Amino acid sequence: MRRRVIGAVSGIATTMFLAGCATNAPQDTWKPKGPNAKIIDNLQKPVFAVAGIIGVIVTAVVITAVIKFRDKGQPIPHQSHGNPALEITLTIIPALILTVVGVFTFRTVFDLAKTSDTEMIINVTGQQWWWEYDYPVQNEYGITQPIITSGQLVIPAGTKVLLRETSRDVIHSYWIPALNGKRDAVPGRVHLNRIEADKPGIYAGQCTEFCGLSHANMRMEAIALSKADFAKWVANQLKPYTSPAENTLAKEGEAVFMNQCTRCHQVNGMKRADGTPVIAAPDENIVSGAAPNLSHLMSRNTFAGATFDLLNKTCRKEVWGADSESFGAKYLSGVSEDCLNQTDLRGWLRNAPGMKPMYSNPALLASTGGKYRGMPNLGLTESDIEKLVAYLLTLK
Amino acid sequence: MFSTGSKYFFGISFLGAISFAIYMFLIGESAIGATALLGLVVATGLLTALTLTTRDGAKDEDGVAASTAAPTGSIWPLIAAVGATLLLVGTITSPVVTLFGIVALLAALIEWTVLSWSERASSDVSYNASLRKRLLNPIEFPVLAAVGLGVVIFSFSRITLAVNKSVGATAFIVLGSLVLASGVLFSIRPNLKRGLVTAICVIGAVGIVAAGIAGAGAGVREELVLAQEEGHYVHQECGAEKSEYFDKLPLGGVSASASVAAHIDLVDGKLIATVQGIAGEQQSITVPRSNPTNIVFRNKSDGEYRLVANLGSKMVTDGVKEDVVQCTQLIPQGSDQMLTLNIPKPAVAGKPFTLTVPGLAGQSIEVIVP
Amino acid sequence: MAIIERSITSTEALVSATPSSSLGALKRPVATTGWKSWLFTVDHKKLGIMYSATALFFFIVGGIEAVLIRLQLAAPNGKVLNADLYNQMFTMHATTMVFLFVMPMAAGLANYFIPLQIGARDVAFPRINAFSFWALLFGGIFLNLSWFLGGAADGGWFMYAPNSGPIFSPSHGIDFWILGLQLAGIASLAGAVNLITTVLNMRAPGMKLMRMPIFTWMQLVVQFLLLFAVPVITVALFLLSFQRNFGATFFDVSAGADPLLWQHLFWIFGHPEVYILILPSFGIISEVLPVFSRKPLFGYPFVVFSGAAIGFVGWGVWAHHMFASGLGPVSVAVFSISTMAIAVPTGVKIVNWTMTIWGGKLQFTVAMKFAVGLIVLFTIGGLSGVTHSVAPSDTQQTDTYYIVAHFHYVLFGGAVFGLFSGFYYWWPKVFGKLLNEKLGTWNFWMMVIGMNMTFGPMHILGLQGQPRRMYQWTEARAGEGFFNLAFWNRFASIGSLVLTTGVLLFLINVVITARNGKVAPLDPWDARSLEWMTSNPPKEHNFDSIPTVSHLDEFFHRKYEEDANGQMVKVKTAEQIMKELEDNADAHIHMPSPSYWPIVLAAGLPVIAFGVIYSIPIAIFGGVIVLFGAYGWAIEPSTAPDDDFDPPATTKDVVHVG
Structure with a gap:
C-alpha cells in the first residue's frame, strides 16, 4: 500500500514537474535570452541535475529501507553504534561534489561581475x-x-x-x-x-x-x-x-x-x-x-x-x-x-x-x-x- | 507580618497609582486631576508607612512579643535632617539642591520606616535584623552600586575632558589594565584578605574621584573650548576662514566604503572624476534628481583645497534668489572629504551645475541632473 | 534559587513535600491544583505544557494567515485581501510561525524533556523559567494586538530598512512587531541561559556529555545559538525602534547611513535562527528513529558533532540571503562557498538517519512515519538549498516562489514534521494517554500530500519567474498552456486546504484522545532514554531516585542484554525498573516552591512596550511594575517554610544543590 502510494505520488510529481516546465512563461528563469543569463544557466542546470540525482538516491535508499526492514518479526538487531569508515566516506563524497560545484561557482561569480567590456x-x-x-x-x-x-x-x-x-x-x-x-x-x-x-x-x-x-x-x-x-x-x-x-x-x-x-x-x-x-x-x-x-x-x-x-x-x-x-x-x-x-x-x-x-x-x-x-x-x-x-x- | 491597616492603605495607594496611569493615558490633559491623584498616592503611601511602622498601634501581634532590646544607633535621623535642610536651602539656591534634599528625605523615610518596623517584628533581635536586610538589601545594593558606578564614571569623564586627547587614551588603557590586573589577582588568590581587597577597591575609587574633582576644577581642555567658540557644531564649510575641527576621516564611516557614486580627484591642479562602473576619467557626473548621492573629493595636489558644488539658485522668498552651494572642508594633500548631493531639479538651460575648486581657474566638472 | 533538596537523613518512605497553605505577600504560593497552580508554577513540566499549548495556539493563528494568503493567490488579481492586508498577512504569518510557533514549541519540548532526559528534577532556575514563558506569551499577545490597533506590521518578517522606517510604514504595526519580538527575545535569552546551565550542571551521575540523549544535545546547540543570535536582533530592533520612535537616522541615506547595515544585522541573527528552528526537530527524530528501529542511532558522535558544526558554520553564511544585494563579487563568492560547506554536516545527518533505519526492525507508528517523512522532505529542501547556494543561480531564484518552496520543505517538511513526530512519540509521556494511531496515520498522509501539493508546485512557480510577496499575480505573466502558472497557483491553494485538513485531524485526535484515549502503558514504545524511566505523566519530582547512568540509551540497556548467541533479549520490564527506583526512593524530595513574581515581572514588560508606542508615562508605570516584580522576586523566601508542608518536615536541614 505504502509502496504504491509513494510510487504513484513520485510518478505523478515527476510527470507534473516536466509537464509544468513546458509552459511559456515570460519570466521563466530557465529560458535565457542573453549571454549573462546563459552563463548562469550553464552553471545551474548541472547543479540541478546533480541535486536531482542525489535526491532520487536518498529517497530510493529510504524507501528500500522502509520496505526491506519493516518489522516482520525479525530479532532485535545488533546494537552497533555506527561505522566510522562508511561515515567518513559518505561525508567526503558530498564534500567533493560541492568542491567541484564551488570552483565553477567561484569562476562564474567573477565572470558575471566583469564590467570592463561595457x-x-x-x-x-x-x-x-x-x-x-x-x-x-x-x-x-x-x-x-x-x-x-x-x-x-x-x-x-x-x-x-x-x-x-x-x-x-x-x-x-x-x-x-x-x-x-x-x-x-x-x-x-x-x-x-x-x-x-x-x-x-x-x-x-x-x-x-x-x-x-x-x-x-x-x-x-x-x-x-x-x-x-x-x-x-x-x-x-x-x-x-x-x-x-x-x-x-x-x-x-x-x-x-x-x-x-x-x-x-x-x-x-x-x-x-x-x-x-x-x-x-x-x-x-x-x-x-x-x-x-x-x-x-x-x-x-x-x-x-x-x-x-x-x-x-x-x-x-x-x-x-x-x-x-x-x-x-x-x-x-x-x-x-x-x-x-x-x-x-x-x-x-x-x-x-x-x-x-x-x-x-x-x-x-x-x-x-x-x-x-x-x-x-x-x-x-x-x-x-x-x-x-x-x-x-x-x-x- | 503586615497589619490590616497597612494593607488597606497600600491597596488604596496602589489603586491610586493605577488610576493615575490610566488617567494620564486616557485624559492626560488636566493638571488638577493628575495632582489630585498623585496626592492621593503619596498621602496613602505615607499612611501605609505609618501604619506599617506602628503595626496599627497594636502592641503585639499574634502573641509575638516585640523586641524589648534597646534600639541600635541609626544614621537615618541625621540624613533626614540633612535632607530637610537641603530642601530648604534649595528653594533659595538651586533646584538641584532641592532634588538632593528630596532624595535624601525619601531614602530616610523608607529606611527609617522599615528599620523601626523590623525592630519590633519579634523578640529575636537577630531575626529582626535579618528581616530588615531581606526587605531593604534588594533596594540598597542596586541603588548604591548605581550611585557608586555613576560617581566613578562621571569622575572619569571629567578627567578625560580635562587632559590632552592622547593622555586621556593612555589613562584609559592604564586604568583598564589595572582593573583587569586586580581582577586576575582576586581570582587567582581567592583567599586574599578581605580587608586588602576592600582597600584596593577603595583606593582605586577614591583616586579616580579625587582626580575627577581635580579635573572638574581644571575645566575642559583648551581645544574643546576653542572648537566650541569657533562654532564647531554648525557647519561653516563654505565660509572664508578655515575650520580646524571637522571629521578628518570621513571615509571611515560604514556607508562610505560602499556607497560612493563618484570620486573627484584633484591631481596636479586638474580636476578629474571617476565614476563607479564607467571606465576612464570623466569630465561630468550624472546625479539623478532628488536622490542623495555621495561623492568623495580627494586632494592629491600640493596645497589646501576644497571642492565646491555650484547647484544653481533657489527662490528664498518672493523675488529673492540665493545661490545654492555645497562645500567640503579645506583639506591638505592626501586628505579626502565626502559630500552628499541631493538636487531636486535639473539645471536651467545655459547654467549647468558644476563642481569647482576655488583658486583653480578653468577646472570644473559638470553635474548633470537629467 | 535553584533546586533545593533536604538532605537525606532518614530512610522512611517517600514523603510528599508540598506546601499546603500560604501566608502573606512574603510567602510563596502553594496551590497544587486549580488555576493558581498553573499561574504561579515553576514546574518545568507545567511550563513545558503551557509553552507548547501557546505555540499550538499561534500555529493555528499562523495557519489561518497562511490559508488566507493562499486563498488570495488562488486566482489572478485576487480580491480576498487588499494589498495592505496581504502585506500584513505574510509578515505576520512568517513572524508567527518562526517566533511564536516553532521556537516556543521547541522551547516547550526542551523544558519538558531536558530535565527528564538528563535525570534532573527541574531546570537550574525554575523562576526564570516561568518568567521566560510569561514574557513569551505576553510578547506574542502584544504582537498580535496590532491587528486590532491600526494594523499589523507590513514590512515582511525581514523588515528591510528603509521600507520599515516611519515614512514608509506610518501605522504602529512595525512598532508592535519590534517590541513584541523584543519580549520574545528576552524570553529566549533567559530560557537559553537556564537550559545551558541545566544541561551542563544537572545531569544524573554517570551521564557524560557523550552519553546525553541526542535531543538534549541538539537543544544544547540551539540554546548556544540563541544566546549569541538573540542579542544581534535585539540591537537591530533597538536601532529600528529608535529610528521609528525617536528620530534616529541609522538607516537614513541622506544622513550618511547605509541601509544594508540592517540586512547584515538581521541575517547574522536570521541565519542561525534557521538552525534554531530545525535542530530541535533533528534531535526529536534522532530519538524516534532508533526507538522504532530497535537500533542505536547510527554514528551518535557524528550526529552530535555535525550538529555542533552546523551551529558554528551557521554563523558564517548569513550573506547568502543577500546575494542580490550588491555586496560585490568577493563577498558573494566567499559566502557561496561557505554555504556549500554547511551542506556537508547537514548531509551527514541524513546519512546517519538513513543508516539508522537500515538493518533495523522498523515499526511504523505515526511518530516513526513523521520521522521518515522528515528525512525525505528535508532532503528535498536541503538539495534545493544547495541549488541556490550557487550564488549566480541564486540571483535568478532569490525572492521567487522557489525560495518559498525551499524553506517550506525545510521548515514544514523538516521542523514541523519533527515536532509532530515528537507529539505522537511523547504524548503518552506527558498526558498518560496514547494518541489515536489510526487517526494519526490519516493526519500524517494528509499532511504529506497537502504539503507536497502546496509547496511542490512553488518550485515550478519560482523557476518560471513568479516573485514572492506579491499580493496579486496577473495572467499576463502566467504563461500559456494548461500547466501555466495560474494552474500551479490554484493547485497550491487547493493543497493548502488539504494540509489544513491534515492539521485539523491532529487537533481532532487530541480532543478524542483527551475524551476517551487509550491509557498508555508505562513504556509504550519500548523506548531507550531516561525520560521513560518514570511514570506517565511523570511525578512532580520526576524520579523517585536519580538513576546512575552507565550507557548511552540507558533505559534500553537496563531492559535488554545480549545473550550467549549475541541476541538481544529482554531481561527486565519497565515496571521492574520503576520498582527498583521506587524502592530506593530519596526521602523527602523538596521541589522549588511556586512563585507569584515571574508573572508580575513579565506583565510589566508589555506595559512598557505600550508606553513606548503611545505615551511615556505608561512606560514608566510599566517600569514600576517590573521593578516591583523584581523586588518581590528578590525578597521572597527561597522556599516555603517548613510549616507550610504537609506533613511537617522532620528535619530543618536544607541543602542547596546546583
Whole structure:
C-alpha cells in the first residue's frame, strides 16, 4: 500500500514537474535570452541535475529501507553504534561534489561581475513603484543629450549594456530573468548589473525586493531593438516637443496637463504661454522626489510602473507575439489612437490609487510632511480626462 | 507580618497609582486631576508607612512579643535632617539642591520606616535584623552600586575632558589594565584578605574621584573650548576662514566604503572624476534628481583645497534668489572629504551645475541632473 | 534559587513535600491544583505544557494567515485581501510561525524533556523559567494586538530598512512587531541561559556529555545559538525602534547611513535562527528513529558533532540571503562557498538517519512515519538549498516562489514534521494517554500530500519567474498552456486546504484522545532514554531516585542484554525498573516552591512596550511594575517554610544543590 502510494505520488510529481516546465512563461528563469543569463544557466542546470540525482538516491535508499526492514518479526538487531569508515566516506563524497560545484561557482561569480567590456551605460533608478531610466550622453549611439524614460528599458540587441542601479526611497530589485539575475537597487549606493539581449524582442521583468504596498505592481520590460531600430528610437526620443495645433481637443488637453500634471510630471520642451519652460517639482509633492517623465509617453507600451498596458489587447498581442525581425518596426510604431488601451488609461486618470494601491490617502500623509507616495486621485472631470487623453496621444 | 491597616492603605495607594496611569493615558490633559491623584498616592503611601511602622498601634501581634532590646544607633535621623535642610536651602539656591534634599528625605523615610518596623517584628533581635536586610538589601545594593558606578564614571569623564586627547587614551588603557590586573589577582588568590581587597577597591575609587574633582576644577581642555567658540557644531564649510575641527576621516564611516557614486580627484591642479562602473576619467557626473548621492573629493595636489558644488539658485522668498552651494572642508594633500548631493531639479538651460575648486581657474566638472 | 533538596537523613518512605497553605505577600504560593497552580508554577513540566499549548495556539493563528494568503493567490488579481492586508498577512504569518510557533514549541519540548532526559528534577532556575514563558506569551499577545490597533506590521518578517522606517510604514504595526519580538527575545535569552546551565550542571551521575540523549544535545546547540543570535536582533530592533520612535537616522541615506547595515544585522541573527528552528526537530527524530528501529542511532558522535558544526558554520553564511544585494563579487563568492560547506554536516545527518533505519526492525507508528517523512522532505529542501547556494543561480531564484518552496520543505517538511513526530512519540509521556494511531496515520498522509501539493508546485512557480510577496499575480505573466502558472497557483491553494485538513485531524485526535484515549502503558514504545524511566505523566519530582547512568540509551540497556548467541533479549520490564527506583526512593524530595513574581515581572514588560508606542508615562508605570516584580522576586523566601508542608518536615536541614 505504502509502496504504491509513494510510487504513484513520485510518478505523478515527476510527470507534473516536466509537464509544468513546458509552459511559456515570460519570466521563466530557465529560458535565457542573453549571454549573462546563459552563463548562469550553464552553471545551474548541472547543479540541478546533480541535486536531482542525489535526491532520487536518498529517497530510493529510504524507501528500500522502509520496505526491506519493516518489522516482520525479525530479532532485535545488533546494537552497533555506527561505522566510522562508511561515515567518513559518505561525508567526503558530498564534500567533493560541492568542491567541484564551488570552483565553477567561484569562476562564474567573477565572470558575471566583469564590467570592463561595457559598450553602453544606462542609469536605472527605482522608486515606489516604477523604474526610471536615464541614458547619459553617448554620442556613438546618437545620444547627444540625456534621455529619460520609464517602465520600459530600451536597449540595442547584441550590445553589452551596463545598468547603474540606485533607488530614491526603499530598496528595489531589478530583474529581467531572460537577460540576467536580479540586482538590488539600494538608496545611496550604485550597483552594477550588466545585461545583453541576443535578439530583438520584449523581455519581461518584475521588481523582486519587497518595496511596500504596490510591490506586486512594480513591473518592467526590457525592449531589445536592432542597432538600426535603436538609432531610430533614440532619434525619436530626442525629437523636440511640438505643442498641439490650436483649437484642438489636444491643445485644451495641454492646458489641463499644464495645470494638473506638471506639478510632478515633466514633459521636456513644454513651454507656458509666456515662453518660460515648464519644470515639474515632484520633490515638493512626492516622497521619492520623482514622477515619471512623460515626454514621448506614447513611444512606450505601458504606463504606471509597467502595471498597465498602453496598448489594447489586440495591439499588445501583435507586439508581444512578434518575431525578432518584425518586432522592431512594431514597437517603434508606438501607440496610436486605435491601439490605445482607453479603459485603463482613463481609469487611471479618473482615480489612480483605485487601480494601483498607493499611499495616497490624505489622512496618512502626516508622517511624510504631506507628500504622496504614488499618484493621488486628482478629481478630474470627465471632460478633462477626454482632453488629457487626446493630449497624451500627441506625446509620440 | 503586615497589619490590616497597612494593607488597606497600600491597596488604596496602589489603586491610586493605577488610576493615575490610566488617567494620564486616557485624559492626560488636566493638571488638577493628575495632582489630585498623585496626592492621593503619596498621602496613602505615607499612611501605609505609618501604619506599617506602628503595626496599627497594636502592641503585639499574634502573641509575638516585640523586641524589648534597646534600639541600635541609626544614621537615618541625621540624613533626614540633612535632607530637610537641603530642601530648604534649595528653594533659595538651586533646584538641584532641592532634588538632593528630596532624595535624601525619601531614602530616610523608607529606611527609617522599615528599620523601626523590623525592630519590633519579634523578640529575636537577630531575626529582626535579618528581616530588615531581606526587605531593604534588594533596594540598597542596586541603588548604591548605581550611585557608586555613576560617581566613578562621571569622575572619569571629567578627567578625560580635562587632559590632552592622547593622555586621556593612555589613562584609559592604564586604568583598564589595572582593573583587569586586580581582577586576575582576586581570582587567582581567592583567599586574599578581605580587608586588602576592600582597600584596593577603595583606593582605586577614591583616586579616580579625587582626580575627577581635580579635573572638574581644571575645566575642559583648551581645544574643546576653542572648537566650541569657533562654532564647531554648525557647519561653516563654505565660509572664508578655515575650520580646524571637522571629521578628518570621513571615509571611515560604514556607508562610505560602499556607497560612493563618484570620486573627484584633484591631481596636479586638474580636476578629474571617476565614476563607479564607467571606465576612464570623466569630465561630468550624472546625479539623478532628488536622490542623495555621495561623492568623495580627494586632494592629491600640493596645497589646501576644497571642492565646491555650484547647484544653481533657489527662490528664498518672493523675488529673492540665493545661490545654492555645497562645500567640503579645506583639506591638505592626501586628505579626502565626502559630500552628499541631493538636487531636486535639473539645471536651467545655459547654467549647468558644476563642481569647482576655488583658486583653480578653468577646472570644473559638470553635474548633470537629467 | 535553584533546586533545593533536604538532605537525606532518614530512610522512611517517600514523603510528599508540598506546601499546603500560604501566608502573606512574603510567602510563596502553594496551590497544587486549580488555576493558581498553573499561574504561579515553576514546574518545568507545567511550563513545558503551557509553552507548547501557546505555540499550538499561534500555529493555528499562523495557519489561518497562511490559508488566507493562499486563498488570495488562488486566482489572478485576487480580491480576498487588499494589498495592505496581504502585506500584513505574510509578515505576520512568517513572524508567527518562526517566533511564536516553532521556537516556543521547541522551547516547550526542551523544558519538558531536558530535565527528564538528563535525570534532573527541574531546570537550574525554575523562576526564570516561568518568567521566560510569561514574557513569551505576553510578547506574542502584544504582537498580535496590532491587528486590532491600526494594523499589523507590513514590512515582511525581514523588515528591510528603509521600507520599515516611519515614512514608509506610518501605522504602529512595525512598532508592535519590534517590541513584541523584543519580549520574545528576552524570553529566549533567559530560557537559553537556564537550559545551558541545566544541561551542563544537572545531569544524573554517570551521564557524560557523550552519553546525553541526542535531543538534549541538539537543544544544547540551539540554546548556544540563541544566546549569541538573540542579542544581534535585539540591537537591530533597538536601532529600528529608535529610528521609528525617536528620530534616529541609522538607516537614513541622506544622513550618511547605509541601509544594508540592517540586512547584515538581521541575517547574522536570521541565519542561525534557521538552525534554531530545525535542530530541535533533528534531535526529536534522532530519538524516534532508533526507538522504532530497535537500533542505536547510527554514528551518535557524528550526529552530535555535525550538529555542533552546523551551529558554528551557521554563523558564517548569513550573506547568502543577500546575494542580490550588491555586496560585490568577493563577498558573494566567499559566502557561496561557505554555504556549500554547511551542506556537508547537514548531509551527514541524513546519512546517519538513513543508516539508522537500515538493518533495523522498523515499526511504523505515526511518530516513526513523521520521522521518515522528515528525512525525505528535508532532503528535498536541503538539495534545493544547495541549488541556490550557487550564488549566480541564486540571483535568478532569490525572492521567487522557489525560495518559498525551499524553506517550506525545510521548515514544514523538516521542523514541523519533527515536532509532530515528537507529539505522537511523547504524548503518552506527558498526558498518560496514547494518541489515536489510526487517526494519526490519516493526519500524517494528509499532511504529506497537502504539503507536497502546496509547496511542490512553488518550485515550478519560482523557476518560471513568479516573485514572492506579491499580493496579486496577473495572467499576463502566467504563461500559456494548461500547466501555466495560474494552474500551479490554484493547485497550491487547493493543497493548502488539504494540509489544513491534515492539521485539523491532529487537533481532532487530541480532543478524542483527551475524551476517551487509550491509557498508555508505562513504556509504550519500548523506548531507550531516561525520560521513560518514570511514570506517565511523570511525578512532580520526576524520579523517585536519580538513576546512575552507565550507557548511552540507558533505559534500553537496563531492559535488554545480549545473550550467549549475541541476541538481544529482554531481561527486565519497565515496571521492574520503576520498582527498583521506587524502592530506593530519596526521602523527602523538596521541589522549588511556586512563585507569584515571574508573572508580575513579565506583565510589566508589555506595559512598557505600550508606553513606548503611545505615551511615556505608561512606560514608566510599566517600569514600576517590573521593578516591583523584581523586588518581590528578590525578597521572597527561597522556599516555603517548613510549616507550610504537609506533613511537617522532620528535619530543618536544607541543602542547596546546583
